Amino acid sequence: MKYSQFTAPDHPSFPENGGVIACVETTQVIGGGLLMIMAAPAGLMHEASAGRYFLARCTEPTPWAQAHDWTLSLRRPLFVAGWRPALSTPDGVERWTLTTPALEDAGVRWLAARKPGECVHLIGPLGNGFTLPPRTQRLALISEPARILALAPLLHAMLDRGGSVLILLKAEGVLDAALRNLLPFAVEVHQEADEACWRARLREAMTWADAAAAALPAHETATLAEAVRAARMRIEKGLVQCLVDVRLACGYGACLVCLTPLANGRWTRACMHGPVFDLVSLSSG
Numbered sequence: 001m002k003y004s005q006f007t008a009p010d011h012p013s014f015p016e017n018g019g020v021i022a023c024v025e026t027t028q029v030i031g032g033g034l035l036m037i038m039a040a041p042a043g044l045m046h047e048a049s050a051g052r053y054f055l056a057r058c059t060e061p062t063p064w065a066q067a068h069d070w071t072l073s074l075r076r077p078l079f080v081a082g083w084r085p086a087l088s089t090p091d092g093v094e095r096w097t098l099t100t101p102a103l104e105d106a107g108v109r110w111l112a113a114r115k116p117g118e119c120v121h122l123i124g125p126l127g128n129g130f131t132l133p134p135r136t137q138r139l140a141l142i143s144e145p146a147r148i149l150a151l152a153p154l155l156h157a158m159l160d161r162g163g164s165v166l167i168l169l170k171a172e173g174v175l176d177a178a179l180r181n182l183l184p185f186a187v188e189v190h191q192e193a194d195e196a197c198w199r200a201r202l203r204e205a206m207t208w209a210d211a212a213a214a215a216l217p218a219h220e221t222a223t224l225a226e227a228v229r230a231a232r233m234r235i236e237k238g239l240v241q242c243l244v245d246v247r248l249a250c251g252y253g254a255c256l257v258c259l260t261p262l263a264n265g266r267w268t269r270a271c272m273h274g275p276v277f278d279l280v281s282l283s284s285g
């Protein structure tokens, strides 16, 4: 067998078998989620779009491993948390900041163990991300520490247009200092662990905000919908967008692991039609 079959790429590139090779610059566990900064070839991303994702193959990017190592057979999603275009970097490659919350997952642990300079095979960007309504001035970001960085591009877009951002996190204990340092001082951050206080905070946030984005565990969707109804009588289309908490594996609608129940009783494939949905689609108004 040829030596090249066991040679991993050492720079960002577009491999012959499709996808993209991105090289790890840093990995960090923040607030219980994984944050990776990766160098990537220019041309795939045109903006940091919150909610869009890449799928990472969790094995060495050598031709042999890509073809034969199926220990971690399903790809793992990495959500876009930031982007620096090639024009603003001296080496002409882009910097992608990617995040995922599922640290207890074996594939995510494999990603977290990558050293600087190691490369990973990705496909993407995939899916439909969040859209910030043009007239929004008060944005609520509703999440938990391990997931909030998937909403970070919205936060920066909102501040850039001179609006206000409120972050509401469901979490116990002291907020990870590294996470707080990543959040601009201009942003108000509230944290609640107690269920009754969390519901009250949600209602307050939904009374204040003129748009909201949520990245929460699946079981919290009903609580969020209830808070919106309590604050505004009904769930209006365009008011709340949710990044659904489902497994994403193929990204092309083939494997059905991402099936998501809709308010109308049907199911949809989140990898293609999401993973961001209007709350109206997930919970009846």
Ligand code: FES
Binding pocket: 247, 248, 249, 250, 251, 252, 253, 254, 255, 256, 257, 258, 259, 269, 270, 271, 272
């Ligand atoms: S991830 Fe395979 S069908 Fe959606």
